[in-house]
Amino acid sequence: MHAAVLEGPGGPEALSYREVPTPPVGPREVLLRVRAAGVNRLDVWIRNGTYPVPFPHVLGADVAGEVEQVGTEASGRFAPGDRVLVYPGLSCGACAACRQGQESFCESLGLLGRERWGGYAERIVVPEPLLFPLPETMTFQGAAALPVAYTTAEHMLSRAGVRSGERVLLFGATGGVGTALLLRAQRRRARVFAVTGSPTAAGELLAMGAEGVYLRPELTPLAGSSPLPGTVDAVLDSLGKEALAPGLARLRKGGRYAYCGVTSGNVVTLDLRPIYARQISILGCFLGNREDLRVLLEDSLNGGWEPRVHRTFPLSEAAAAHRALEGAHLGKLLLLP
Ligand SMILES: [Zn+2]
Known part of the structure; x- marks a missing residue:
């Protein structure tokens, strides 16, 4: 698959569009075809080395896409072809905060696109519990604006x-x-x-x-x-x-x-x-909880509001999207594989 790969800490030019192996799907994981991925300020902090990650790395906490393959021990809630949105918080699922639906307070909270490869790619593998079904009222682009910015x-x-x-x-x-x-x-x-x-x-x-x-x-x-x-x-x-x-x-x-x-x-x-x-x-305040994302999706069914998307870029132009993020813009910037 193609991905905008972060080869090391640096400026936008550190992102290179190239082939990488499609990741294997674990038993409780799902392979998605990414249809839209959001660009966040957090990505810039990771890119410039403020948050160190092992390289090469694939950024991207905001992912909307379609299910392509489900793991052998998946719940059966999702099937190939389903439109989905990914909650980006990688929480432990077992602590008091997680059990109360306060994932953003989990002491071991990680983030998609930081602790594991994210959505600046044609495909992504994510733990199945992170998935939300995407209502027909919500486009992939609108959905990809939600997970970090709107949940926060x-x-x-x-x-x-x-x-x-x-x-x-x-x-x-x-x-x-x-x-x-x-x-x-x-x-x-x-x-x-x-x-x-x-x-x-x-x-x-x-x-x-x-x-x-x-x-x-x-x-x-x-x-x-x-x-x-x-x-x-x-x-x-x-x-x-x-x-x-x-x-x-x-x-x-x-x-x-x-x-x-x-x-x-x-x-x-x-x-x-x-x-x-x-x-x-x-x-x-840091990120939001799964419940916040659920409310946003449910609210989209009622109409009356749309996430604000400023501009979309082809995935191959991720570096240009980063330059745009650091300049004047009004709303979300998205990458389209
Ligand atoms: Zn936890």
Whole structure:
């Protein structure tokens, strides 16, 4: 099979499109033909060596595809030809967190495309319990946007307890998780105030339902936006360092600050006094649980929302997709084998 193989740590050019052996299918595993694979910031961290992996390696935590072969001891739930989506968390299945459906809290949690080869390939072998049947209402491309970005977004909204009518300040609004948060917060009838570093994105963010769009770092209102509310109920962030001070400054007493990434930096100086005096909750979020993905798929049956896909690339152009991820984009980037 062909794959976009990461030959070693480096820039996008470290990804080379070439033949690799199709992996063997274990007794409780399933061989999938990959139809669409998502590109995530995590892939960049692995590619540049921040998360070391053995090389050569195949990235890709987001996989939608068709079953081609099932292992000899598979459950019988899936058959060749079935359309499926893969939950990317490799959890132990036995600890207290796993037994309670909180896989993202499993101490031995690994990730598809990090601890084992992922979806930047024509074929992938995955443990059968990771599979979800794909509803006919969901395309392969829409589905491949969900596992990391949308599951993370759903998990963040749950962790932060975002409810109907609440005001949410969203940093990093144009990225994969950012657009997922914008769309999914609205499903909870929250009011979203989006912060971006790219002024040209304002029109599209407003069209996607943001109540206002504000330019970092001063949070200046962009065209068509009313001034920011004095305080908000929750901050949702994937930037890290750049969002912390302006985000905390806007939170009401008892507000929640949830973040799932540190793309602008991870080491900060923090005054702890207002955190306790104003009873602020700071919530770290990583991936989501199987239940979050189930909810997203079920919700797609009800209509009314679509994952936001910015652009697709042929699998052979994975390096170009990585360059695009590190530039301006609005929504998910996908690879199509
Ligand atoms: Zn576990």
